[in-house]
Amino acid sequence: MRENRYEFDNPILDIMLEELLGAAAPPDMSTEILSKLNGDKIEMVSPVSITPRHQKKRNAPWAPLSFALSAAACILAVFAISLNSNSSLTPMQEGRDLVAKANTPGIPAEADGVGALTLQNRQPPNDTFETEQLKPMAIIASDDPPSEETLAPNLKPEPNTWQHPLAFVSTETIKPMSEQDILTSITRELSKQWKEQGVTPSEFASDLKWVRRVYLRLIGRVPTTNELTPFFDGNSDPDKRETLVNRLLFSSQYSEEYLQHWTNLWTNTLIGRHGGTGKDKANRAGLAKYIYASLQANKPYNQIVRELLAATGDSDPDSDRFNGAVNFLLASVNGDDTTLATARTTSIFLGQKLQCAQCHNHPSSDIAQNQFWEMDAYFSQLHTSPVRKDEQFGFSLSNKDFQGVETPGGDAGNYFEQSNGVARLAFPTFLGHPEPSASGAVDNFDRRSRLAALVSNSPLLERTLVNRMWSHFFGYGFTSDVDDMGPHVQVSHPQLLESLANQTRANEYNLKSVLKWLALSDPFLRSSIYSPSNGIDSPELGDQPLFSRYYSRQLEPEEVYQSLLALSGTLRTPDSFGQQQLAQRSWLGQFTRQRETDEAGEISSFKGDIQQSLILMNGELMKKATKLESHTVLGKIVASANLTQVKVQQLFMAALARHPSKEELTKIKQLSLQAQADEQQFLQDIWWALLNSSEFILDH
Amino acid sequence: MRDGTNNTDPLSPEELIRKYQHGIWRYLRVLGCEASLAEDITQETFLRVIRKGFEQYNDAATAGYLRKVAYNLFISVQRREGKNVVTDEIERLDASWDKWAGADNGDALLDMLRECLEALTERARNALELRFREEHTRSAIADHLQITEHGAKNLMQRAKKQLRDCVEHKNQVELN
Numbered sequence: 099m100r101e102n103r104y105e106f107d108n109p110i111l112d113i114m115l116e117e118l119l120g121a122a123a124p125p126d127m128s129t130e131i132l133s134k135l136n137g138d139k140i141e142m143v144s145p146v147s148i149t150p151r152h153q154k155k156r157n158a159p160w161a162p163l164s165f166a167l168s169a170a171a172c173i174l175a176v177f178a179i180s181l182n183s184n185s186s187l188t189p190m191q192e193g194r195d196l197v198a199k200a201n202t203p204g205i206p207a208e209a210d211g212v213g214a215l216t217l218q219n220r221q222p223p224n225d226t227f228e229t230e231q232l233k234p235m236a237i238i239a240s241d242d243p244p245s246e247e248t249l250a251p252n253l254k255p256e257p258n259t260w261q262h263p264l265a266f267v268s269t270e271t272i273k274p275m276s277e278q279d280i281l282t283s284i285t286r287e288l289s290k291q292w293k294e295q296g297v298t299p300s301e302f303a304s305d306l307k308w309v310r311r312v313y314l315r316l317i318g319r320v321p322t323t324n325e326l327t328p329f330f331d332g333n334s335d336p337d338k339r340e341t342l343v344n345r346l347l348f349s350s351q352y353s354e355e356y357l358q359h360w361t362n363l364w365t366n367t368l369i370g371r372h373g374g375t376g377k378d379k380a381n382r383a384g385l386a387k388y389i390y391a392s393l394q395a396n397k398p399y400n401q402i403v404r405e406l407l408a409a410t411g412d413s414d415p416d417s418d419r420f421n422g423a424v425n426f427l428l429a430s431v432n433g434d435d436t437t438l439a440t441a442r443t444t445s446i447f448l449g450q451k452l453q454c455a456q457c458h459n460h461p462s463s464d465i466a467q468n469q470f471w472e473m474d475a476y477f478s479q480l481h482t483s484p485v486r487k488d489e490q491f492g493f494s495l496s497n498k499d500f501q502g503v504e505t506p507g508g509d510a511g512n513y514f515e516q517s518n519g520v521a522r523l524a525f526p527t528f529l530g531h532p533e534p535s536a537s538g539a540v541d542n543f544d545r546r547s548r549l550a551a552l553v554s555n556s557p558l559l560e561r562t563l564v565n566r567m568w569s570h571f572f573g574y575g576f577t578s579d580v581d582d583m584g585p586h587v588q589v590s591h592p593q594l595l596e597s598l599a600n601q602t603r604a605n606e607y608n609l610k611s612v613l614k615w616l617a618l619s620d621p622f623l624r625s626s627i628y629s630p631s632n633g634i635d636s637p638e639l640g641d642q643p644l645f646s647r648y649y650s651r652q653l654e655p656e657e658v659y660q661s662l663l664a665l666s667g668t669l670r671t672p673d674s675f676g677q678q679q680l681a682q683r684s685w686l687g688q689f690t691r692q693r694e695t696d697e698a699g700e701i702s703s704f705k706g707d708i709q710q711s712l713i714l715m716n717g718e719l720m721k722k723a724t725k726l727e728s729h730t731v732l733g734k735i736v737a738s739a740n741l742t743q744v745k746v747q748q749l750f751m752a753a754l755a756r757h758p759s760k761e762e763l764t765k766i767k768q769l770s771l772q773a774q775a776d777e778q779q780f781l782q783d784i785w786w787a788l789l790n791s792s793e794f795i796l797d798h
Numbered sequence: 799m800r801d802g803t804n805n806t807d808p809l810s811p812e813e814l815i816r817k818y819q820h821g822i823w824r825y826l827r828v829l830g831c832e833a834s835l836a837e838d839i840t841q842e843t844f845l846r847v848i849r850k851g852f853e854q855y856n857d858a859a860t861a862g863y864l865r866k867v868a869y870n871l872f873i874s875v876q877r878r879e880g881k882n883v884v885t886d887e888i889e890r891l892d893a894s895w896d897k898w899a900g901a902d903n904g905d906a907l908l909d910m911l912r913e914c915l916e917a918l919t920e921r922a923r924n925a926l927e928l929r930f931r932e933e934h935t936r937s938a939i940a941d942h943l944q945i946t947e948h949g950a951k952n953l954m955q956r957a958k959k960q961l962r963d964c965v966e967h968k969n970q971v972e973l974n
Contacts, residue, residue: 109891110898111958112930113827114911119930124823125837128815131844135811 262450262529262558262585274604277615280597285620287594288645298631300624300647305329307625307798309342310755312617314653314797315571316346318359319660322731323752343617347610353394355660358678360609361390362656367446367566368406369429371686379482379493380429381413381422386679388422398607399563400554403447407550412485414492424495428482436477437470444473447553449562449583450529471514472527476549478502478512479540497546500538510538528552558583560599564612568598571616573649573797574637590642621645626798650798655686658795659719665752665789666722667729685719715790724786726778732785736778742770745781753788808854815844818861821903822868825895829872829888839875843868861903862896898969907965914964922957929954 116122275283292299303311309329313321328338335341346352365373365386374382392402411421413428430439441453452470481498484491502510503523511523525536526545537543553559565583569575576595577587589595598615605611616622626648628635637643653661659682714720727733735748746766750758758766766784773780788794809817822843826836847867854860869892899907915923921943928934928942940950 108958109828109830110894110904110907111911111962113824114904114908115926115930115961116827117824118908118912118915119927120933121931122827122833124820127819127823127837127841127844128812131815131819131841132812134841134845135848 262531272600272604275601277611277618280601280615281619283597284594284615287591287597288621291591291644292632292646295634295644297635297644297646298629299621300626300628300632302623303625303648304756305333305338306751306755308339308623311622311648311797312339312343312346314657314661316343316359316613316617317352317355318362318657319355319664320753320794321755322664323735323748326751326755339618343614347614357390357393359656359660360393361386362679362682363570364389364393366656368426368442371683373429374425375683378429379413379431380425381415381492382425383679384413384415384420384422384492385425385429386422387415388425391422393609396608396610399602399609400559400607403559404550404554407443407447407553408544408547410496412492412494414485417485417492419494421495424493427477427480428493428495431477431480431482436474436480439477439480440470440474443549443553445581447562448529448556448558449565449577449581450558451579451582451584467514467516468522468524469527469530471512471522471524472532473529473549474514475512475524475526475536476528476545478510478526479538479545497540497544499540500545502538504538507535508542509536511536557599557603560602560607561595563607564595564598564602567612567616571619571622572643572645573651574643574645588642590644621648624648626650648798650796653795653797656682657797658714659685661794662719662723662789665731666719666725667727667731667733668722685717711790714795720786720789723789724782726782732782736781742777742781746784749781749785749788753785754791754793809860811844811848814848814854814860818864818903819844820905821861821899822864824899824904825865826868826872828891828895829869831872835875839868839871842871846871865892865896910965910968911961914961914968917964918957918960922953922960925950925953926957 113122117124288299291297306326306329309321309326313319313325328342347356365382368389369378369380369382369385374380374385388405389402392405405423406426409421409423409427411417411424412419413422413425414420415422426442427439430436430442432438437453441451444450444452452473478500479497481496483494483496485494500510500512502512504510509525511525513521514524515521526533526548528549533543533548535543536545562580562583565575565577566580569580576590576592577583579587583589598612601615602608602612624645624647628647632644632646634641635644635646637649643649723730724732726736728737731752732749735745735752738745738748740748743763746763747757750756750762770780773783775783819840823836823840826839827833831839843864847864852863869888873888895904898904915926918926925939925943928939929936934942936950936954937947939954940947943950943953945953
């Protein structure tokens with residue numbers, strides 16, 4: 099076999115393996131070759147024209163000519179519309195812009211003999227490829243049937259049969275478990291993976307560290323020294339942790355802080371840090387007011403989502419028709435463009451990043467481009483209008499009948515352009531599950547209300563909520579991106595996610611219950627210090643998290659702000675919530691800015707760089723927190739009758755929730771001997787150093 | 799590997815395309831074409847030979863002729879794109895393909911390889927699947943299998959050698 103040099107060598111083997119193991123089988127080219135041979139007016143390919151497909155457009159020598167011909171065809175087509183407009187358009191559509199007619203819905207299907215095609219388009223997406231609809235350019239050319247040149251044979255896409263398996267709720271009843279059972283199940287599920295991976299979890303963290311964490315996660319700031327006191331050594335009450343969590347979540351003492359913190363978090367999640375601040379139609383304060391009131395009433399999460407999606411009313415809190423919930427969608431629409439609303443709705447509430455399929459089929463899953471536009475169709479009745487009251491402007495959100503491209507059956511669709519340039523109709527379809535009818539009339543089919551009902555009842559809702567909350571507590575969710583839990587994404591702990599999601603539904607979407615489970619869960623009690631026994635648990639390096647230790651991370655800017663405010667003794671000022679929000683936003687504006695992208699993402703410079711350090715060190719907020727005044731934490735500690743050493747310990751406790759180490763105490767003693775300042779000045783310097791340390795802005 | 803059948807009845811263009819298209823496409827892939835370029839050149843090959851017409855002596859001759867046209871088109875494309883064509887290497891690949899898969903489009907070779915894959919250890923097959931199905935890099939394969947990158951390289955090299963030996967053995971048995 100090896101007598102000659104023509105061995106069965108790597109290139110052949112590799113190609114064969116690609117075919118056997120991968121998806122690199124040879125295509126069937128017979129139809130295409132035969133159609134070319136049969137002379138169907140497609141130019142024969144000359145030897146010179148053989149270039150890789152992706153280069154054909156760029157390299158084609160006749161491209162300029164082709165462009166000129168296309169442009170001429172467009173002009174002729176528009177001209178043709180003007181000639182045919184009287185016969186092909188309904189009176190309602192007369193007088194509209196001709197170019198708009200060529201590119202947008204508004205042309206009745208019966209008008210030019212494409213009614214049959216449009217009808218086929220209403221078939222469920224798992225039907226054959228006849229669901230394809232050509233762009234109006236083919237429709238508008240004339241009343242004659244489309245020519246062969248227009249109906250090129252390769253314009254029909256593969257049928258898309260993808261349906262999200264979790265789009266609808268199972269009929270199986272889920273029994274609620276006790277809190278203790280839920281906590282046990284969390285430990286059990288995580289332990290399974292620890293065992294499989296040969297990992298020993300970190301030791302439990304000290305009480306003081308846990309208290310600092312739980313204050314940060316639940317009310318968004320570090321605890322004061324007084325708040326740490328019950329957890330000093332000697333408190334052996336087995337229920338002390340649960341008592342504290344209950345106090346933070348349910349007592350009137352912390353109610354205001356809880357509401358403000360979670361209002362901020364949800365507002366940021368829904369419309370970003372810059373939404374509703376002038377660049378869009380939303381009123382940020384209006385949305386915050388709605389969320390605040392909803393959290394205060396402890397509304398179930400699915401009810402909040404339903405209200406946000408189906409809301410109608412005015413954005414401004416001073417309006418008689420005020421409904422703060424409208425501001426979520428008002429921040430996410432731009433004229434008739436509702437793509438941001440679709441992207442936010444699917445990613446925030448359902449964990450499906452459909453926006454990746456807005457311009458082309460999803461690169462790494464079965465989600466096709468039409469899935470995005472079919473979800474977007476639920477917003478096609480959305481209508482915004484300006485509202486003026488005195489000098490105040492605001493916007494109103496309502497529903498309005500959608501004309502679209504109407505089928506003889508009374509459904510209304512909208513066109514979107516596929517990547518091959520062909521337009522296709524989209525009707526409301528929830529993650530691949532089509533609606534039985536899709537009338538554009540609000541009285542017949544209120545699309546947003548329907549979407550609100552579907553989203554608020556979908557099992558994806560609780561999965562996404564649990565993942566988001568888990569990520570809030572642990573720094574990492576069960577997926578690498580909490581907004582992307584599509585079928586293509588690997589979930590690190592699927593059973594645990596499933597179990598917590600089920601319990602969230604069984605507990606009627608009570609947000610405080612979810613927070614309580616996570617705050618008391620095993621991984622939240624673990625130390626952030628890892629050892630060789632769990633060194634491989636390093637999601638920072640891109641591995642899947644095992645949650646065998648608490649992952650240290652920098653505080654969010656809002657948390658630093660609130661913490662400094664608490665330490666400066668000005669947390670509970672008589673300012674209204676709105677004024678406090680304004681002050682906080684002004685401070686945050688130094689670190690974040692909005693991206694000009696479809697997803698309205700944000701760039702944060704709050705990541706431990708020199709700019710952040712300089713702003714923190716020299717900013718007004720730091721000056722307030724380090725003032726020697728009676729209401730500041732520093733002022734109270736300095737004014738006490740304790741020994742200097744005790745005061746130093748109290749400063750450490752207030753800033754870092756721990757005692758100073760021996761080395762730190764020794765160093766401080768040395769510094770105190772060298773310092774030419776009095777005790778007050780010296781303690782103030784230590785306090786300033788502690789607040790500007792990396793540890794202060796670290797949740798660990 | 800060769801069937802050596804003499805086919806005295808000339809095939810129609812449709813039969814010709816259906817019979818040889820996959821072989822030509824695979825052959826072009828072995829020469830180094832991306833899938834889309836291989837598709838383009840395959841189409842062009844058939845367009846040329848059918849329009850020009852040619853004598854069909856037997857399967858091997860037809861397959862050889864089609865490959866020659868495809869080969870020439872491939873060289874033309876490479877040169878037009880300013881790429882240096884190492885003719886020796888391509889001729890060696892051409893001869894290898896002719897020897898191993900020339901007459902039957904590589905279908906028999908594919909069947910043998912499928913059987914040989916079954917004989918690999920699960921770990922070795924897993925490594926090849928990660929490489930050819932998932933298109934993982936060598937370091938990703940190493941991570942997945944919890945071995946070093948060097949270990950992953952050795953594992954795949956050994957697996958491929960085993961496959962080569964297995965195919966050659968099966969081929970020898972068939973010839974005998």
